[in-house]
Amino acid sequence: MDENEKLELCESECIHEDIVRFVQAKLQPAGDYEELANLLKLFGDPTRVKLLHALEQHEMCVCDLAALLGVTKSAVSHQLKLLRMSNLVKSRRKGQNVFYNLADDHVRQIIDKGFEHLWE
Amino acid sequence: MDENEKLELCESECIHEDIVRFVQAKLQPAGDYEELANLLKLFGDPTRVKLLHALEQHEMCVCDLAALLGVTKSAVSHQLKLLRMSNLVKSRRKGQNVFYNLADDHVRQIIDKGFEHLWE
DNA sequence: TTAATAGTTGAACAACTGCTCAACTACTCA
DNA sequence: TGAGTAGTTGAGCAGTTGTTCAACTATTAA
Numbered sequence: 001m002d003e004n005e006k007l008e009l010c011e012s013e014c015i016h017e018d019i020v021r022f023v024q025a026k027l028q029p030a031g032d033y034e035e036l037a038n039l040l041k042l043f044g045d046p047t048r049v050k051l052l053h054a055l056e057q058h059e060m061c062v063c064d065l066a067a068l069l070g071v072t073k074s075a076v077s078h079q080l081k082l083l084r085m086s087n088l089v090k091s092r093r094k095g096q097n098v099f100y101n102l103a104d105d106h107v108r109q110i111i112d113k114g115f116e117h118l119w120e
Numbered sequence: 121m122d123e124n125e126k127l128e129l130c131e132s133e134c135i136h137e138d139i140v141r142f143v144q145a146k147l148q149p150a151g152d153y154e155e156l157a158n159l160l161k162l163f164g165d166p167t168r169v170k171l172l173h174a175l176e177q178h179e180m181c182v183c184d185l186a187a188l189l190g191v192t193k194s195a196v197s198h199q200l201k202l203l204r205m206s207n208l209v210k211s212r213r214k215g216q217n218v219f220y221n222l223a224d225d226h227v228r229q230i231i232d233k234g235f236e237h238l239w240e
Numbered sequence: 241t242t243a244a245t246a247g248t249t250g251a252a253c254a255a256c257t258g259c260t261c262a263a264c265t266a267c268t269c270a
Numbered sequence: 271t272g273a274g275t276a277g278t279t280g281a282g283c284a285g286t287t288g289t290t291c292a293a294c295t296a297t298t299a300a
Contacts, residue, residue: 014183014217014246023177024188027170028235036234037166044161045258050153057143062277063134068144075259077278087237096267096276097134106237110230114156115148117207117226134276165288182247195289197248216246216297242300249294257286265278270271 039086043110047071048079052107055089061097159206163230167191168199172227175209181217 043049047069054060054068062080066073080100083089090103102108163169167189174180174188182200186193200220203209210223222228 014181015187016181016184019178019180020184020188023174023180023184026177027174027188030166030170032235032238033166033170033173035238036231037164037169039238040160040169040230040234041164041257044157044164046150046153046157047258049157049160050147050150053153054143054147057146058139060139060143061134061136063275064136064140064143067135068140068147072260073277074261074279078258081278093267093277098277104237104240106233109233110160111156113226113229113233114160115152117224118152118155118159120224161287167288183245192290193247194249194291198288201248213247213297218247243298244300245296245298247294247296250292252289252291254289255287257284259283259285261281263279266276268273268275270273 039088040110042083042086042088043114045079047075048083049111049114051076051079052083052088052102053111055100055102056108056111059099059101061099063097065100159208160230162203162206162208163234165199167195168203169231169234171196171199172203172208172222173231175220175222176228176231179219179221181219183217185220 043052050069051065054065060068062073062076065076065080069076080089080091084091087103088107089100091098091100093099163172170189171185174185180188182193182196185196185200189196200209200211204211207223208227209220211218211220213219
């Protein structure tokens with residue numbers, strides 16, 4: 001179903017067609033919102049967002065993070081895997097430890113904007 | 121259980137205590153991460169993030185959004201309620217229509233950072 | 241006042257998510 | 271090599287979430 005069909009099939013009749021078409025033209029392809037949601041979803045869990053904020057402060061190994069967050073190493077490792085798959089964190093092994101770091105500065109920026117919204 | 125107890129009770133023994141305490145001191149109170157996660161969670165659904173990105177382009181009524189997203193007015197209204205409760209959107213009634221707008225610029229900034237991360 | 245359209249709400253359900261547990265691999269040191 | 275610690279993984283589950291449906295309220299126009 002293309003975008004025009006969606007407009008026609010809609011249950012409603014109050015649609016401001018000119019505006020809807022204007023906005024439609026500015027939106028990204030549907031798949032982009034899927035990807036974006038899958039990325040931003042990772043910030044939507046208290047454990048994960050605390051974990052990310054912690055890694056903003058200093059690189060840490062899985063044990064450190066588990067202690068800091070008060071959850072098992074397994075739980076941390078599961079979350080880190082998701083974050084790694086979305087390129088939010090990167091890891092480096094040093095002996096028995098695997099140290100985790102933020103992959104780039106976007107994490108910090110998103111978390112900062114979130115806190116700004118809450119605090120302002 | 122305070123933060124020191126968490127450290128002591130942890131199953132692991134490899135903890136880098138100095139680093140963990142250093143990071144601990146920089147973290148926010150636990151409740152802040154709950155709030156932050158509840159906020160950012162709203163960006164973690166394709167329908168909602170598309171809706172927000174659409175409102176970035178122009179204010180729209182519920183019918184317009186339903187047509188644009190290809191979902192029912194009910195679904196849109198449920199989502200808008202969540203977004204309103206978190207001060208991400210605001211509404212104004214004009215006759216039979218209720219027009220929705222972004223409440224401030226944080227939405228745009230968070231979505232932009234998300235797309236940046238995906239595209240860079 | 242009545243009919244019509246816009247929008248909201250609560251219940252119910254299917255799909256998803258984050259945790260724990262147990263079993264596994266990886267590395268180190270004696 | 272073998273024991274010990276760090277980390278990963280998959281299954282299973284309890285709790286959560288996004289949608290639809292049906293019933294409701296709000297506003298307008300005749």
